[in-house]
Amino acid sequence: MSSSTSSLEERHRQLGLTDGEYARILERLGRAPGDVELAMLSLMWSEHCGYKHSRRLLRRLPKEGAHVLMGPGENAGAVDVGGGLAVAFKVESHNHPSAVEPFQGAATGVGGILRDVFAVGARPIAVLDSLRFGEPSASERSRYLLERAVAGIGHYGNSIGVPTVGGEIYFEGSYEQNCLVNAMCVGLAPHDRLIRSAAAGPGNVVILLGALTGRDGIGGASVLASAELGEGDEAKRPSVQIGDPFTEKKLLECCLELLDCELLVSLQDLGAAGLTSAASEMASKGGVGLTVDLCQISLREPGMEPFEIMVSESQERMLCVATPERVGEVLGVCERWEVPATTIGCVTEGDSFQVLHRGVVVADLPVSVLVDDCPLYDLEPSPPSDGLYEAPARVLDGSESPAETLLALLRSANIASRRPVFEQYDPIVQSRTVRRPDEADAAVLVLPDGSAIAVAIDGNGRRVACDPRRGAAEAVYECAANLACVGAEPLGLTNCLNFGNPEKPHVAWQLVEAVEGLSQACEALGVPVVGGNVSLYNEAPSGPIFPTPVVGIVGKLPDAGRAGRLGFAREGDAIGLLGPFEPSLVGSELSKLRGHAPVGELPVADAARIRILHQGIRARVRSGSFRSAHDIAEGGVATALAECCIAGDIGATARLPRGLDPFGEAPGRGFIVSGPAEALAGFVMIGSVGGDRLVIDGLLDLAVSDLHDARESGLSEWV
Amino acid sequence: MKTGIVRFPGSCDDIDALAAAARVGEPVLLWHADTDLQGVDAVIVPGGFSYGDYLRAGAIARFAPVMTEVEEFARGGGLVLGICNGFQVLCEANLLPGALLPNTSLKFIFRQVELEVVRGDGPFTGACASGERLSIPVKHTTGRYYAPSEELDRLEAAGQVLLRYAPGHNPNGSLRDIAGVCNERGNVFGLMPHPEHAVDPLGGSTDGMRIFESMRAHVEQHVLA
Numbered sequence: 056m057s058s059s060t061s062s063l064e065e066r067h068r069q070l071g072l073t074d075g076e077y078a079r080i081l082e083r084l085g086r087a088p089g090d091v092e093l094a095m096l097s098l099m100w101s102e103h104c105g106y107k108h109s110r111r112l113l114r115r116l117p118k119e120g121a122h123v124l125m126g127p128g129e130n131a132g133a134v135d136v137g138g139g140l141a142v143a144f145k146v147e148s149h150n151h152p153s154a155v156e157p158f159q160g161a162a163t164g165v166g167g168i169l170r171d172v173f174a175v176g177a178r179p180i181a182v183l184d185s186l187r188f189g190e191p192s193a194s195e196r197s198r199y200l201l202e203r204a205v206a207g208i209g210h211y212g213n214s215i216g217v218p219t220v221g222g223e224i225y226f227e228g229s230y231e232q233n234c235l236v237n238a239m240c241v242g243l244a245p246h247d248r249l250i251r252s253a254a255a256g257p258g259n260v261v262i263l264l265g266a267l268t269g270r271d272g273i274g275g276a277s278v279l280a281s282a283e284l285g286e287g288d289e290a291k292r293p294s295v296q297i298g299d300p301f302t303e304k305k306l307l308e309c310c311l312e313l314l315d316c317e318l319l320v321s322l323q324d325l326g327a328a329g330l331t332s333a334a335s336e337m338a339s340k341g342g343v344g345l346t347v348d349l350c351q352i353s354l355r356e357p358g359m360e361p362f363e364i365m366v367s368e369s370q371e372r373m374l375c376v377a378t379p380e381r382v383g384e385v386l387g388v389c390e391r392w393e394v395p396a397t398t399i400g401c402v403t404e405g406d407s408f409q410v411l412h413r414g415v416v417v418a419d420l421p422v423s424v425l426v427d428d429c430p431l432y433d434l435e436p437s438p439p440s441d442g443l444y445e446a447p448a449r450v451l452d453g454s455e456s457p458a459e460t461l462l463a464l465l466r467s468a469n470i471a472s473r474r475p476v477f478e479q480y481d482p483i484v485q486s487r488t489v490r491r492p493d494e495a496d497a498a499v500l501v502l503p504d505g506s507a508i509a510v511a512i513d514g515n516g517r518r519v520a521c522d523p524r525r526g527a528a529e530a531v532y533e534c535a536a537n538l539a540c541v542g543a544e545p546l547g548l549t550n551c552l553n554f555g556n557p558e559k560p561h562v563a564w565q566l567v568e569a570v571e572g573l574s575q576a577c578e579a580l581g582v583p584v585v586g587g588n589v590s591l592y593n594e595a596p597s598g599p600i601f602p603t604p605v606v607g608i609v610g611k612l613p614d615a616g617r618a619g620r621l622g623f624a625r626e627g628d629a630i631g632l633l634g635p636f637e638p639s640l641v642g643s644e645l646s647k648l649r650g651h652a653p654v655g656e657l658p659v660a661d662a663a664r665i666r667i668l669h670q671g672i673r674a675r676v677r678s679g680s681f682r683s684a685h686d687i688a689e690g691g692v693a694t695a696l697a698e699c700c701i702a703g704d705i706g707a708t709a710r711l712p713r714g715l716d717p718f719g720e721a722p723g724r725g726f727i728v729s730g731p732a733e734a735l736a737g738f739v740m741i742g743s744v745g746g747d748r749l750v751i752d753g754l755l756d757l758a759v760s761d762l763h764d765a766r767e768s769g770l771s772e773w774v
Numbered sequence: 775m776k777t778g779i780v781r782f783p784g785s786c787d788d789i790d791a792l793a794a795a796a797r798v799g800e801p802v803l804l805w806h807a808d809t810d811l812q813g814v815d816a817v818i819v820p821g822g823f824s825y826g827d828y829l830r831a832g833a834i835a836r837f838a839p840v841m842t843e844v845e846e847f848a849r850g851g852g853l854v855l856g857i858c859n860g861f862q863v864l865c866e867a868n869l870l871p872g873a874l875l876p877n878t879s880l881k882f883i884f885r886q887v888e889l890e891v892v893r894g895d896g897p898f899t900g901a902c903a904s905g906e907r908l909s910i911p912v913k914h915t916t917g918r919y920y921a922p923s924e925e926l927d928r929l930e931a932a933g934q935v936l937l938r939y940a941p942g943h944n945p946n947g948s949l950r951d952i953a954g955v956c957n958e959r960g961n962v963f964g965l966m967p968h969p970e971h972a973v974d975p976l977g978g979s980t981d982g983m984r985i986f987e988s989m990r991a992h993v994e995q996h997v998l999a
Contacts, residue, residue: 209882213913214823216786301784301826393783479882481913483968484821486790489976501976615976 070097076430083424091410091418094362095425098328099335102591105429108557109589112434112567115574120583122546124249128340130174130324131242132585133249134547136611138504141246143177146185146239146512146551146607148590152295153207153236157200161207161236162298166370168240169217170324173307174373176250176314177242180485181500182212183512184222184238185551185605189231191468191773193448197226198773200234205774207298208238209479214300215307218488219480220498223512226468229444229520232595237551237588239512239607243502248314252323253340254376257404259320261334261345262382264389264396265306265372269355272296272329272368302371302394309392310373316388318381325372331365331425333374335408339426344407347400349417361412376402436568439561441654444520444601449650457693457717458755460645462765464690464718465697469644471769479774489615493702496537496686497610499618507615509543511608515689515722516601518642520653523565525660526642527572527604532665532723534608535580536686539669540726541619542676543610548577550587550606555599557591565602566591573604579662580669582608601653612677619676621685622702628682628744629732630696630709633672635664636687636726638719644689645718658721665724672726680734687725693717693751695727697762700749706759709742710752717754775799775993778814780844780860782806782835786822787970791857794970797983798990806838815993816853817844819860821913821968831874831916832862841867853897853989854962858914861954861964870957870964871929872921877914878947884913886978888940889953889967892933897992898956898963899936901984908937908981910967912945917966919948919955926950932958937965 067077070093080088080096088096098104106113118126124141125133131145149164169179186204189197201224212219217240254261272295313319321341325333330347338345349364359367377385382398389396403409408425410418451463464470477492489507490499497511513534519526535545550573555562577584593600612618623630640646641655675681683703687695692711700707711717728735729744750756777795781788781803788803795801795818802812806824811817824835835841841863848854848869856864864870877883886909894904902908921929926949929935937954944951946966954965969982 206881213882213915214784214786214826216822299826301823301828304786304823305783478884481882481884483884483911483913483971483977484786484790486793486971486974486977 067093070094071101072097076100079430083428089418091362091365092420094366095331095418095420098331098366099425100429104328104332106589107429108432108434108591110431112570115570116584117574117577118583120547123583123585125175127584127586129251130171132547132549133175134585134609136502136508137506138502139246140502141244141249142241142508142609143172143175143244144239144241144549144607144609145171145586146237146549146605147171147588148551148553149236149238150233150553150590150593153204154234156295157203158207159295159297161204162211163296163370164236164238165208165211166298166300166303167326168238169215169303170373172240172242173310174252174322174324176248177244178311179217179240179242180487181220181241181498181510182217182238183220183510183607184208185512185514186224187230187235187516187603188226190226190228194231197231202774204234204236205476205479211298211300213481215304216484218482218484220482220488221492221511224473224476225516227517227601228447229601232597233593233600235553235603237605239549241510241609250314250319250322252321252337254321254337254343254345254402255341256320256378257343257402259376259378259402260382260398261347261400261402262375262377262385262396263352263372263399264375264394266299266302266369267353267355267395268364268367269369270359270363270367273363273366296368296370298370305392305394306371306373309389309394312388313385318377318385320376320378322373322375325374327368329367335422335425337374338408338422344403344405344422345400346403346409346411349410349412351397351399353395353397361417365410434557434563434567435560436564437560438564443561443598444653446650446652447647450648453649458757460718461693461697461755463648464644464694465762465765466769467644467648468769470690470694472766473770474767475771475774489618490541495618495620496540497543499541499615501615505615507612507618509538509541509610509612511537512605513537514603514605516603517647517653518657519569519604520601521642521655522657523568523602524572525657527569528576528660529722530604530606531573531576531580532660533686533688534606535582535669536723538608538610539672540621540676540684540686542612542617542673544673545580545582545608545610547585548582548606548608549585550604552589553593553600553603553605554591555594562599569602569604576662580666617677617679619681619684621699622683623699623705623707623729623744624682624703626705626745628729629735629740630707630742630744631728631735631738632692632741633668633726633728633738634724635661636721636724638691638716638721638725640716640719643718643720660724681728681730683729685727686723687727688722689720691716691718691720692725697749699727700759701763701766704759705744706746706748707742707744708750711741712739717751775816775990776814777801777816777818778804778811779818779820780804780806780840782824782838784823784826785820787857787968788820788822791818791820791970794973794982794986797973798986804840806840809839809843811843811847815997816855816989817847819856819863821858821860824859824863832859832866835863836867845869848962851961853993855898855989856964857968857970858966861966862916864962864964869962870955871925872919872955874916875918875920876916877918882915883945884911885945886911887943887945887967889937890940892935892938896960898985898988900991901988907940908984909979910969910972910982912967914966917946919952929955934958936963
């Protein structure tokens with residue numbers, strides 16, 4: 056613990072700590088921190104690890120639910136799905152690394168969320184991604200980010216043998232500099248294999264397993280994830296981690312075997328802030344101290360400084376605690392899987408996180424200072440003046456016929472077929488996938504007893520930009536609607552809050568409003584939040600991204616064989632329009648194509664009625680009386696009808712209710728269903744399935760093949 | 775039929791192959807570092823990314839201890855099925871002719887494709903009719919079947935091409951639309967499509983069962999009889 060005090064005072068700013076935060080450190084420690092200590096504190100007190108601008112706000116989210124087994128605070132949340140099984144899941148961002156180096160940024164985003172899930176003892180069984188880029192037609196950079204991020208996700212997920220079963224992509228100018236790469240992982244575990252990360256039992260042994268520790272990713276959390284992007288970001292590439300799915304595949308199998316053999320006391324993955332965060336979180340949760348000897352850690356390169364070892368974000372590493380008598384068996388399992396593993400320290404009484412290097416104590420910090428004493432800031436929200444976001448380029452001028460408008464919508468990057476993307480992902484490995492992308496509104500995975508889980512991920516930044524509270528609530532409604540369409544009841548929700556710089560009042564306002572909207576919608580639908588992630592400072596000199604809360608919901612259905620499909624299925628079936636569906640063009644895809652900025656009042660939603668609507672759809676999909684179900688999302692009812700025709704490769708004839716805008720949107724509140732006329736009795740019937748054209752009375756008449764071609768053409772030239 | 779499924783570090787579709795093999799008999803996992811085939815009647819080298827495949831796909835796996843036994847088993851006439859990465863491994867091990875090159879798109883591709891059965895006889899396609907179509911998914915980055923043209927002529931003349939991609943369904947630029955080939959003796963077969971992912975009606979097609987049923991029929995008739 057050398058170094059003069061004067062140089063340290065400057066270093067704390069380089070490491071991202073404010074003068075006030077540094078003063079707080081001095082006060083808490085009663086002395087100046089050493090080099091290694093300051094490096095550790097700067098990471099634990101970064102926005103990324105400390106949640107200092109969001110932690111207070113997140114207390115608002117409802118977390119209680121009948122099925123919840125593990126809530127926020129663990130590596131992943133978990134819900135009971137019956138049959139003695141639990142499903143663990145979480146969504147996390149890897150936005151800044153992906154903006155700097157999209158292939159590795161996206162790949163390690165997947166690797167990181169997989170580790171979060173197997174860290175709680177669950178086998179990863181599905182990945183979904185939520186991606187945002189600038190306009191591909193206008194931006195070379197956006198096309199590059201899109202192509203490389205998709206390749207990176209595929210590289211990691213395909214190679215490790217976890218299916219990528221769903222996701223969503225939107226393109227908007229506000230993501231030009233700050234792309235968003237959010238990855239969600241779903242895992243499956245017997246209840247008794249779920250494990251928490253709290254270290255316990257002084258005298259127990261701390262073991263580091265997985266990849267060697269190198270210099271990659273140093274400062275990933277503090278340098279990249281907790282500040283705005285700007286000029287010269289290429290120079291930050293060394294802060295991006297490099298992924299190795301083969302090493303993680305071995306690590307995954309090894310960890311699950313260790314848990315199956317009941318050899319571990321606790322398990323924790325190494326993510327942002329590496330060993331510093333993993334060890335101090337484990338100690339904090341267990342109310343114990345830890346001693347770690349850096350000389351026991353296997354390094355990728357010689358001559359690494361103690362602080363580099365402590366903050367390295369080398370991927371594919373896990374930390375576990377075992378009783379001394381089990382250590383031999385633990386190392387044996389690791390050897391069989393060819394996973395390097397070394398004992399690096401032990402659990403101690405008290406509150407001290409002690410780091411040794413060549414017999415010298417290089418850090419000795421109270422765990423509570425590292426984990427609990429990070430200052431929490433109150434936001435100073437203030438609504439933005441209009442004009443925060445530029446109007447998009449005008450593609451349509453409003454003079455087009457409804458048929459031309461529908462084709463333009465189907466071709467638009469936000470609505471077009473995602474096939475060029477999802478064909479780069481393996482959606483079926485592990486043999487659970489019952490509904491693949493494009494077959495239904497949610498992915499469906501069968502469980503051993505023949506029941507199934509369904510999962511979807513949703514978020515629409517443009518609508519949240521119009522109205523953060525209503526827009527964020529709509530993300531929950533839409534995600535739940537997608538689950539209803541396959542017959543699934545929501546069990547739990549995870550979210551990733553992607554926002555700009557929270558120190559700016561208008562971004563703070565977006566954040567506060569969005570969390571309120573999410574909370575109200577979750578409460579209304581009875582869906583608890585079991586975990587999530589916050590990504591702030593998604594902001595370039597040109598301004599913040601659209602406020603983008605992304606929600607992922609896991610649900611359950613009793614019979615995998617009865618999972619719903621989105622495509623019209625049978626000639627002669629009646630088509631129903633279910634709601635209370637009162638859409639408008641505010642925040643819609645059509646308003647974007649017409650060059651309107653995201654402003655205006657979104658339609659009001661009656662959450663109680665939405666809940667009843669979803670229950671009704673769920674029940675009729677499960678009973679088989681609906682042969683198809685699809686929620687009306689971007690592009691309105693005309694687009695939804697076209698999608699049902701394309702998926703079923705069959706036409707339809709419909710007459711829309713008077714006054715209903717065919718392209719208006721109200722996510723999560725409107726559905727197109729089909730089935731025998733008697734099964735739809737009592738609902739608003741708008742037409743019937745048949746032929747090879749989509750005919751909407753008085754509006755348009757188009758061949759299904761033309762609809763298909765328009766939808767297929769939208770993204771294929773960019774990916 | 776007792777089927778051994780090889781598990782390399784990095785195998786991904788081993789569990790899927792195990793489940794498919796369980797529909798036609800008793801499956802066992804064969805660990806890459808072991809040298810005991812446990813008396814199996816047939817071996818499946820499954821899909822995935824053996825040893826990470828950071829070198830050429832399948833190039834390292836062929837040197838695994840278990841592969842010495844698999845080669846010995848094949849030379850003795852035992853049935854060996856290589857799926858995707860397993861096909862790549864068997865080509866690397868010279869148990870099958872030709873090579874798998876990167877897809878013409880240079881990208882990973884997942885797609886449900888239609889295959890045409892070229893030969894509806896023999897141990898792997900005996901349960902199919904010649905000309906029959908099978909709907910089976912592909913998922914790979916390195917699946918473009920290649921061999922010199924005179925070698926391709928020879929393979930076709932000798933009836934070693936068992937499966938082709940149906941017209942318009944070739945996903946990877948494979949020469950002459952070849953999806954699966956066997957060795958001269960007919961007891962080693964490799965294909966890029968994944969029949970083990972087309973066995974359960976819940977997942978869509980069950981056409982992949984035809985391959986496993988063919989193997990069971992052959993083993994019951996010729997090996998266990």
